[in-house]
Amino acid sequence: MLTILFDGIAYGMLLFVLACGLSITLGLMNFVNLAHGAFAMAGGYVTVIMMNRYGLSFYWCLPAAFLVSATVGAILERLLYRPLYKASHLDQVLFSIGIVFMAIAGVDYFMGGQQQLINLPPELKGRFDFLGIGIGRYRLFIIVLCAFLVVTLQLALTKTRFGSQLRAAVDDGRVARGLGVNVSLVFSLTFALGSGLAGLGGALGTDLLGLDPNFPLKFLIYFMIVVTVGGTSSISGPFLAALLLGIADVAGKYYVPQLGAFIIYALMVLVLILRPHGLFSREGGR
Amino acid sequence: MISRRVFIAGTAATTALAAVPAMAADVLKVGLILPMTGPFASTGRQVEAGVRAYMALNGDTVAGKKIEIVLRDDAGTADQTRRLAQELIVNDGAKMLMGFGLTPLALAVAPVITQAKVPAIITSATTSSIVKQSPFYARTSMAGPQSAVPVATWAVKNGLKRVVTLVSDYGPGIDIEKGFTDQFKKDGGQIVEAVRVPLQNPDFAPFLQRVRDSKPDAIFVFVPSGVGSLFMKQFVDRGLAEAGIKLIATGDVTDDDLLNAIGDPALGVITGHFYSASHDSPENKAFVARVKKAANIRPNFMSVGGFDAMALAYAALKKTNGDTDGTKLIEAMKGQSWVSPRGPITIDAATRDIIQDIYIREVKKVDGELYNVEFATFPKIKDPNAQ
């Protein structure tokens, strides 16, 4: 029972790291980026290549995944995304689906279509019992790492100058611009940060979620749930949504395996009907 | 999964134009429909390699007919499979069809071949009910829970009395769950719990936790091969082996194609299946060598399905003496027996389904590579669901 809770938290944390970038781009730039999963996939494949081809340590792969995805994100933002901030949502959807298609086919071309497997370092394998709770070492690692990330993010958003600029830009871009904030730079950095986090999530998730070229689509629904349920106006909203989703998903599979995914979708539609702006968003949010 | 439904209708156009004069008596076209792209692309590659290997080893001419393979990709989408089958028959004049990577793909084609009276050989899909859908179906892969039944018998004999089953929730999975459960109970075993997981499921953790909490002697698993490797990892990670729970499975989990990628965690896993690349016979050695050379992959059970489909096609043509009439061909296929790379097999004259030996294997390291090493044989297993 507590083991399930533990697993659910680990899963939820992972989902949060994967999805929070999406939530930021959506809230900040009002951009529906369905290609978010492609950045996560990039991180995953960076890990696979580094570990399996060059035999590098898993721990080095994580920052590398972050950096590569962030760089790719920053470049794409400058070149392709920027002209579309003002475009209609339909255009954004089409555009990001296009990116997803290209990413899938491209990865398929270079890496092949099969499941990618990595071997975690031995100290992260296996599990131990703690007060009767079975704790997977790798899951514990994920929880600790993600918790650290969440705290850092929260602090960065509330305490740093960049954070306050970001929040100002989210609240009202025009006003922020008027106050001398370089909104365009904030956008770029944020997009890169979001993509990087997704890449990190992808790297962390390779072992847990599996990795193949269809990754961006397979997990799109989960990302979108996190964002729509959590709202886009804060970090804590998506975080709670991700945790809830993770726990609900794991518990659902444990207790009613037959209904599996059904519960998740039904919950999402229900939330959207009752609270179109997300479960945790402030009243009258975007 | 997205629309990777590649269908090579453009090729269809060119070949269709060329086909009209080429319908000369000495060429016989065999339509091969496989998922060459999409999540099931590895199935397609394996089957194709098997088919090509047979032709490379046995020549491309039989009973005065030059065999020409027309390969089409359905990307695993049923309406594409159906359309391609119809086009192959109508436009290309194919006299035989082969392939069908998944159950729905095979089911979608049944009405077409019945209407057109063209025999079709199933190289991959395993659900029991498929061959009943059309009198023109024959099968060289596996019939329903064939591979699971001997595992049940073996398990009880080796003291694994309390077992949890975990299968993917789709046709073959349900077939296998039933086949295993029936036999296992008959032999005096007890099914503690039966878990079905969604076909495309990323996270086995909760299911495995559920298994762990019910403390069985062993867990019996059937999941498709790609997912199987992911399953293996999580099985080890969750410490089920340490908790004294043995893993027994059908051969899909320790697919020859992926076994080395799974790595050492797979060592010692006991599976039952109809084919192992390490099967010790001259037929198999030639087959494995040929596929490795031509396609640079280790052949797996899909590949041998393709190989034997060609073998069956050749045998039927020999028997009809080159007559390509569909009804005669399917008649000729009934009751055929030969020694395949997997061992001796027979096409059941009554059901047109395959009768074959099932081997119990253990994953071992041979010359630095992992192999399913066969150590027990259950001869002449029929589809238990067909009886």
Place this chain on the structure above:
Amino acid sequence: MTAPVETQKLARDWISRSNRVRLWEIALWVIAVAAIFLLPSKLLILTEITILAIFALSLDLILGYAGIVSLGHTAFFGLGAYAAGILARDYVSEPVTGLIFAGFISGLFGFATSFLVLRGSDLTRLMTTFGVAMLLAEVANQAAWLTGGADGLSGIMLTPILGLFEFDLFGRNGYVYALVVLAVLTFIARRLVHSPYGLSLKALKLNPRRSAMIGISATRRIVAIYTLSAVYAGMAGALLAQTTSFVSPDVLAFHRSAEVLLVLVIGGTGYLYGGVVGAIIFTLLRDWLSVVTPQYWMFWIGLILIALVLIGRERLTRWPALLNRKATTRAATQLAEEPR
């Protein structure tokens, strides 16, 4: 207050001209019919195009005319396919009955879910439609006793259409059947969009604020068109189920929703034939690409999508406007920004 007769005449003329059947429309139908005789070996792929065109037409009704973005339109397509399939398997095997039944069931579902797209932003609409489609896919997967689950619905045996025309192996009757359905549905849609109701839909899309200020009640109009769109999509699904006598769970998969969106966008929204044009271009393009780069055609489709968006959909899909005399002026220059 009476206007001078000239203005009246001018207005009447202009309205009937904008409503007139155009030459390229006629040409399109002539070609479609001629294909039965000219391309006997391509009838199966033509049937596929026709079905895709109906599906895209149904999306055009809500996207092109009412401005509702949907990422889950395949919910209705799949529902229609299953409805027709199950009816044919268990009860009535006559296709036209199945077609109408499927339209009815899908329409019912469309009516019920239309209330979900009334409120909220584009994003909420995208997510609710997406969610509804996923939910339905999950139901189809779980309810194996009814739908065949992941194995698909098989054992559909159809009797001849109206008891007269049997589905032949060459797909000829299947194509004619699909084409007739497309023609009827296009006719109805055409009539609709040139009615006061159609005008009010376009108004709602162009400017919902002003629409409210001339007294248009958005709710009813949107519910009605969404329901009709669902009926259309359901019929397209039914056609697929009937011409292939099989329903795979794939009919509810996300890629179908994305695909139909893509088809419509390629063909252009808001003039009814976008679906037909898009279906032809898309299918041929996909065929061609899959020959050139068998495994990786998706890459090029993605590239085309991106190019389409970056260059501007409107600019690329304005060709039908150029065919209309009405809009040649529009294409000339874009003086004013959209007043929003």
Place this chain on the structure above:
Amino acid sequence: MTHALETRNLSKRFGSLVATNDVSLSVAKGARHALIGPNGAGKTTLINLLTGVLTPSSGQILLEGEDITATPAHHRVGRGLSRTFQINQLFADFTPLEALMLAIGEREGQGSMAWKPLSKNHAIIDEAASLLDRFRLTDALSTPTKLLPYGKQRLLEIALAIAARPRVLLLDEPAAGVPEEERHEVLGIVRALPADVTVVLIEHDMDLVFSFADRISVLVAGGLFKEGTVEEISHDPQVKAIYLGEDA
């Protein structure tokens, strides 16, 4: 006597910001009533409350004596309340003819007729034609709105409001942004509105206000500051100080 339009203690708050503060306003039937005030005085917010674009935080709105506070925007149109927008709210792709046919059709309750082609609707076409003539839009009949010069767009904006045959018409700065050479056309139309239509005018152009209105209300900081005849307001020193002086 019932007023054409009346508000009772109408207030609208956005968070801590009070955009409309306890406004009680009466407009007599057939009146030419102007609403003036400095920028940010809440004039447009008041119009939005009256027409149902916004929901008031408190207070009542009465149209010809009937409470319409909770009536949805599109139903208020049916009851005879129509408006123009400060920034054009037009249908970019429609021609003026289509836009007017739409408005007339909706007024006649034909908007949900899905089977009768527009071209068969001669009564509506003819009425639209006469409106086009009246608003000097005949030449622009078949030009998509977004290609029309701004002055023409402004005329169409007013024509659309008139097409609903309102008994009360709210004009939100009808001449705003219209180039000088097209201005007289717009003003001419406004002055020529039928006498039985009650008109509430928001305007910065004092010449227009003084020549057009018979009563003037001055809004300051969301509240009603002063109300009176043209004579009274134009000579009120406070109004001059607050508003006219600032604007001059």
